[in-house]
Amino acid sequence: MIRNRKERKKEIPNAKSQEMTGGKILRCIFIIFIGLGLFSCDTNQVYETNIELDNYSWHKDSVIQFQVDIHDTINPHNIYINVRNTSRYKMQNLFLFVNTSSPNGSSLRDTFECYLADDRGKWTGHGWGDMYDNQFVYKKNIRFPVSGIYVFEYTQAMRTDELEYISDIGLRIEKVEIR
Known part of the structure; x- marks a missing residue:
């Protein structure tokens, strides 16, 4: 069981880094959409x-x-x-x-x-x-x-x-x- 906890501890940083990467991706997508929104209002x-x-x-x-x-x-x-x-x-x-x-x-x-x-x-x-x-x-x-x-x-x-x-x-x- 202790072994599993250590393995879980190793997995948690990977999960967090994946979440941060996902967060960065979402932030980039949001910035792109805002930029497109500003430039697409060309009536x-x-x-x-x-x-x-x-x-x-x-x-x-x-x-x-x-x-x-x-x-x-x-x-x-x-x-x-x-x-x-x-x-x-x-x-x-x-x-x-x-x-x-x-x-x-x-x-x-x-x-x-x-x-x-x-x-x-x-x-x-x-x-x-x-x-x-x-x-x-x-x-x-x-x-x-x-x-x-x-x-x-x-x-x-x-x-x-x-x-x-x-x-x-x-x-x-x-x-x-x-x-």
Whole structure:
């Protein structure tokens, strides 16, 4: 019997350490849910999707496409381009060709520059580890002329066949708050 007590004593610290681990896990889950709750209260967001690029590589012929169903033709909207890059990205900026097609058949082609680092090489945006998130204003206070499916297509325009260390590209559309 004494032997069993010693064995139980050995088991108790393990049980406590498992409880503490479980408590830490629950605490982390709680913090994550609180964070998501704070950031998910975005009532102006109409659309936001980010597409992960395979192996952080973007070929010059690869087109990133977003199809967005727009219903509101009354209120103005802002359109953003989301870019996530690693600290190994070799350039200060990123040029994109942006093609926008509307439901009525009209289309627009733009060249858009995203500044990912300042003149001293300091990365812009929000960093986490070696990843940096940026959100660039592409169009401000625009009204969509007709409702329906709009297609946004991005192609990298960096004069290199394979653009490395861009990990995600995205599109965000939000309704402008009228005050």
